[in-house]
Amino acid sequence: MTGMTEHVQPLVMHVTGARPNFPKAAPVLAALADLPVRQLLVHTGQHYDERMSEVFFRQLGLPAPDVNLGVGSGPHGAQTAAIMVGLEELVLERRPDLVVVYGDVNSTVAAALVAAKLQIPLAHVEAGLRSFDLTMPEEINRLVTDRLADLLLVTSPDAIAHLGNEGVDPDRIHLVGNPMIDTLLRHLDELDVDSARTLVGLPPEEPYVVATLHRPGNVDDPADVAELVAAVHGVADQVRIVIPLHPRGRERLQAAGLLDHERVLAAEPLGYLEFLALVQGSVGVVTDSGGVQEETTVMGVPCLTLRPSTERPVTITHGTNRLVTRAQLPAVMAEVLSAGRAAPGTTPVPPLWDGQAGPRIAAVLARHLGL
Structure with a gap:
């Protein structure tokens, strides 16, 4: 008009x-x-x-x-x-x-x-x-x-x-x-654990832990990298550990002998659904990522965070997360493996993480x- x-x-x-x-x-x-x-x-x-x-x-x-x-x-x-x-x-x-x-x-x-x-x-x-x-x-x-x-x-x-x-x-x-949890809950039924295992080359039925490690405090300094590799090998002495290698720190970790242990399995970075499926099928997660602490909280997967602090303390008070040092990691993982995963729906979830x-x-x- x-x-x-x-x-x-x-x-x-x-x-x-x-x-x-x-x-x-x-x-x-x-x-x-x-x-x-x-x-x-x-x-x-x-x-x-x-x-x-x-x-x-x-x-x-x-x-x-x-x-x-x-x-x-x-x-x-x-x-x-x-x-x-x-x-x-x-x-x-x-x-x-x-x-x-x-x-x-x-x-x-x-x-x-x-x-x-x-x-x-x-x-x-x-x-x-x-x-x-x-x-x-x-x-x-x-x-x-x-x-x-x-x-x-x-x-x-x-x-x-x-x-x-x-x-x-x-x-x-x-x-x-938490909008990231909206996305997780929306796609939870699409997660295909068997396909994710096949994608990274895991033998059928074998228990495994997923690790994601890329923070500067873990992968920048050669002394830290050496400690980290020793800790990861301490976990691998107990259980297979799958590590999708982030571009950040990949060369340093490999140069420090990360893959020298027969039960450490490296993978390329995964898509969203493939990574979450791998986490869903695991007996536990080792990480220095923030988001993974939140995802494991909602999925009920034990999470050990290799950092001195976390900006997501709610994943500790209302979830499955626990802060550990590199020196503590193998012993704490032994506790996780002994306890096993909690029954679905029995771990607390933070308020309003409802989709x-x-x-x-x-x-x-x-x-x-x-x-």
């Missing part, structure tokens, strides 16, 4: 870049699809290997990214800067009404800095997690992103306390649950956008 202007729906820009982001973003994108908003999915290309990135989009039903910045790997400063350059240009061009970031990777903090400097409102999914270990690059990313965010979407009550202690306005904090975090997040974002 003449004289009337067409109402333009608000634009929400989602910034993802690394493997841990994708299962967190999928439920949010799906929930927002039912609302009168436009969505722009940006993949920075921080993880660019097929097994580390693109396979996740296929398996999680994520739409193909609208933009892929293709920054690739590199030192923290160079990678973060490259992401900022690409995002700044994109934000100036598209002028989103809201930028949504996920987790604690370099793409997250880069997007937070760009949004803040260009005065675009910012929502941080998985806000408030703290390890209190400033040697972790992820901890720096968390602190900076939360300081800049307008909406802090938290997965657990301890995160609310951390943000409160840092002086964050309570009105900006929203307990929404509905995506809709809760979408509701918070919609209110912010005035919908």
Whole structure:
């Protein structure tokens, strides 16, 4: 009709870049699809290997990214800067009404800095997690992103306390649950343990442990790597251990003799469904990853975390997780193997880890956008 202007729906820009982001973003994108908003999915290309990135989009039903910045790997400063350059240009061009970031990777903090400097409102999914270990690059990313965010979407009550202690306005904090658990619960019935065993070359019926190890504190220093390999071999003396080798640290671990033990089985990085199926069929997990601590909590799989601290203490108080040192690992694994896995449904699960975090997040974002 003449004289009337067409109402333009608000634009929400989602910034993802690394493997841990994708299962967190999928439920949010799906929930927002039912609302009168436009969505722009940006993949920075921080993880660019097929097994580390693109396979996740296929398996999680994520739409193909609208933009892929293709920054690739590199030192923290160079990678973060490259992401900022690409995002700044994109934000100036598209002028989103809201930028949504996920987790604690370099793409997250880069997007937070760009949004803040260009005065675009910012929502941080998985806000408030703290390890209190400033040697972790992820901890720096968390602190900076939360300081800049307008909406802090938290997965657990301890995160609310951390943000409160840092002086964050309570009105900006929203307990929404864990969207990564939405994705896990949605795909739980699709996990094919037998196919995953075959994929990595495990003999039928043999018990096994899964390990994921890539943190700088475990794989950067040669002395740490030597200790880690000795600890892994101590586990392998008791049970087969399968390790999908992350590109980070792969050469150092192999050079230190990781594969010299006959019961250590290396695998390439796996897709989302294949990895979770492998975890589902295991007798336990050894990890230094944050997300794996959460997934094992919901799946009821014993998890030993090779770190001095965790930003996810709720996985210890309401889950199956336990912090161990490298020296402790073989003995604690012996306890795990002796106890066996708990019966399904008998381990506690954190509040609101119920598969509905995506809709809760979408509701918070919609209110912010005035919908």
